[in-house]
Amino acid sequence: MVSLSPLFPSWLPRLGRPRDWLVGLALLTLVVVLVEATLGWSSVLAPWARLPPSVLVGAFLLTATSYLLRAVRVLVYFQTELCGRFPEVLRLSVLHNSANNLLPMRAGEMVFPWLMHRYFGHDFLAAGASLVWIRLLDLHFLGLIGGLALWVRAPNPGWLVLLFVWLSLLSLFWLIARLEFQSREGITGRFLRFLEALSRAAPQSQRRVLWLYFWTALSWSLKFIGFALILGHFVPAALWQLVLGVMGAELSSVLPFHGIAGSGSFELATVAAMVPLGVAPAEALAGAVNLHLFLLGATLMLGAMALLIPVQRKDR
Template structure:
């Protein structure tokens, strides 16, 4: 039975890469027939190197803040090793941007165990809560887009209520110690440890959420500014396009380095707002090229940062389950 599961797993990975390669090839063909690669890339010659450097700096800073957020979340366990946390964070995000079907998320718990001796399950549970905070703030950006496109006091009310919902984190984390959970023993154990991984201290939640807000604010500022150069339109439409591209990772299909799925999601977000498909596709491709270029450069620089062995000489087998 184990061998069958292993073969299925291997086929699943091969299938992911095949689907990713198909999306990449489809994107190359679609761009050539709809826009043409020459006309699509031509505006780069007019882009100011200083503007490009500034947008890259904002993107790099958002990566640094991701590392700061991880350090904040885990506290004393990562104290004094920020360069290594920065290396981990950059490599994790590099893998996320390059590997298909979000398999790059697996790099985070793996590197946490390798560098800091942190259990795989505990690291994965913490990453889950961080991703939930990401989605929470992205929902606020979505409300901002609605407010900019169709102003109404309802969006401000919705935003206030949405922010108040962060208090649920405190309640959920408390359940990890006291709740009576249903289900098989192993399921109960995993569920309890996931709940226990939630940030409990309100001040810690505020700090981690503050870093989350800064991370996405910098990234959206950089990406919206670049997209506006290639696709002159209203800011709220540009924000919607960037939002669609960023959320492409949750699609049931995902190309190699996001190719195809990233552009499709951006175009799908822009065209209902009145943007023509061809310029939307050109803008999305150029935005993606900037993302991939930044990813590769930062990923290469990350190897200059210290890695080292785990902080703990031995990882508990149960924590690594």
């Protein structure tokens, strides 16, 4: 058997740890049994027969376009190193997102630095640090969407002030890039190297941050619209409730557990977001399950299409 240890630094999680797959399998089994015991799979899946094809196709195209725009964001982030290699960047981005949606315990995140090394010869630590900034951009925009949805629910000038303050936090992205980390007592060498890599990987200018945020906002907006179209077919709820339900599903990645293909955590986070907003638990669970099925179907289709994109590896 070929050892992968030379390819994966010790600070990166390994794909396919037995414990992760066992926990993931347990969560998947729990979801299947719970849905059958409480709602019945036949009743949960029945609304698919009434879903207009235009809605399904539209939601898929919006999701696919959001993946395309995420690849554009990666190209903008690494514009010097990856200039002129958009097909490979698109393949990398789609496979990374597919792995995130399918692998247990967020192991899919390591696919990004791994593929950056395989396709472009990029350093593992530098690619991992860049991914941290990309995820911070994602979280910032998710916070902005959440604030806007709450403002729509209960318009108040205070929400607008908070949103303005929230947007001003973007300045931290290019300010941190100017920090210099020096060895000091109490900071281990490995941690210090990671801080240095994080600082070097930060967007180096205000213009770069704004461009990255533009592509982040556009890609997430299209994905939210697509997901809200699907969720709205299964759950009779207002748009702001649907948006916050989709946000709960997306934020499921921060939970301490994450099953195979997100099973368990995805549904729990979606239900936890919608029930306090007045959505019936049974409707929220049915909507979460069907939204998850749509996500998995789109993931498998887009991931298979990405594998057809030719690439020249740089790790040979």
